Amino acid sequence: MVKKNKIQLIITSAATLLPIVIGLILWKDLPAEIATHWGANGEADGFSSKAFAVFGLPLILLAFHWLCVIGTTKLDPKAKDISKKMMSLVLWIIPAVSIVMSTITYLVALGKEIRVAFIVTVFMGIMFIVIGNYLPKCRQSYTMGIKLPWTLNDEENWNKTHRMAGILWVIGGIVILATAIFESFIIFFSIVALMVIVPTVYSYVYYKKHK
Numbered sequence: 771m772v773k774k775n776k777i778q779l780i781i782t783s784a785a786t787l788l789p790i791v792i793g794l795i796l797w798k799d800l801p802a803e804i805a806t807h808w809g810a811n812g813e814a815d816g817f818s819s820k821a822f823a824v825f826g827l828p829l830i831l832l833a834f835h836w837l838c839v840i841g842t843t844k845l846d847p848k849a850k851d852i853s854k855k856m857m858s859l860v861l862w863i864i865p866a867v868s869i870v871m872s873t874i875t876y877l878v879a880l881g882k883e884i885r886v887a888f889i890v891t892v893f894m895g896i897m898f899i900v901i902g903n904y905l906p907k908c909r910q911s912y913t914m915g916i917k918l919p920w921t922l923n924d925e926e927n928w929n930k931t932h933r934m935a936g937i938l939w940v941i942g943g944i945v946i947l948a949t950a951i952f953e954s955f956i957i958f959f960s961i962v963a964l965m966v967i968v969p970t971v972y973s974y975v976y977y978k979k980h981k
Contacts, residue, residue: 775839775843775857775861778857778858778861779839779861782835782861782862782864783832783835783836783865785862785865785868785869786828786831786832786835786864786868787828787829787832787868788828788865788868788869788872789824789827789828789868789869789871789872789875789876790824790825790828790829792872792876793823793824793825793872793876794824796876796880797820797824799880800820800823800824800876800879800880801820801879802819802820803817803818803819804817804818804819804823804875804878804879805875805878805879806818806822806823806827806875808886808887808890810887810955811887811953811955812885812886812887812888812890812953814878814886823875823879827871827872827875828868828872831864831867831868831871832864832868834864835864835865838860838863838864839860839861841913842857842860842911842913842914843857845913846911846912846913847912848909848910848911848912852909852911852914853907853908853909855904855907856904856907856908856909856911856914859900859901859904863897866893866897870890870893874886874889874890885953887953887955888950888951888953891946891947891949891950891953892947892950894946894958895943895944895945895946895947895950896943897943898939898940898942898943898946899939899940899943899944899947900943901939902935902936902937902939902940902941902942902943903936903940904936905932905933905935905936905939906929906932906933908932909928910922910925910928915928915932916928916931916932916935916969916970916973918970918973918974920973920974920976920977921973924977924980926980927973927976927977927980930973930976931969931972931973931976932969934969934972935965935968935969935972938964938965938968939965942961942962942964942965945961946958946961946962949961
């Protein structure tokens with residue numbers, strides 16, 4: 771599976787490391803200490819050295835990127851059933867996170883006034899919409915999708931749960947985008963909680979009904 775996606779893996783790995791190139795270009799303008807973590811209120815509450823922000827974070831994300839790919843393609847007994855579309859989703863999630871995170875980090879470091887909580891919420895909303903569109907196409911897997919005992923043991927349960935969850939996640943993503951202006955962690959968390967709990971309950975009820 772890794773060999774089949776070799777070109778995409780190279781491209782996505784390069785995209786994950788792109789912030790290093792941007793960081794080197796901006797190096798002279800970046801302060802010695804850079805904000806690398808923000809609280810739920812959008813205020814910076816964690817700082818790192820310039821070297822770690824430019825090199826460390828992208829490299830950590832690259833390692834995580836490869837772990838996700840290896841876990842999905844090598845360690846999952848059902849790896850052969852993973853569709854090309856789902857594999858593409860796996861390959862592009864971390865690069866997207868790396869680019870968005872570094873953009874926020876560098877803009878703040880350069881003294882730009884940006885609404886971090888708003889940007890992150892919008893990004894997450896878009897991610898949920900994209901993932902929601904892919905969920906119905908997700909086949910049974912131990913590394914992707916809604917992995918519950920009753921979904922893994924029943925393909926029909928898996929398929930129905932993921933079709934329902936896909937619709938719910940798209941709706942949830944849209945609601946997150948619509949409420950992003952409030953920059954409220956409580957609203958965001960409440961929506962995400964529903965997006966997780968509802969499919970779980972649905973799949974369990976289906977399991978009990980068809981037991």
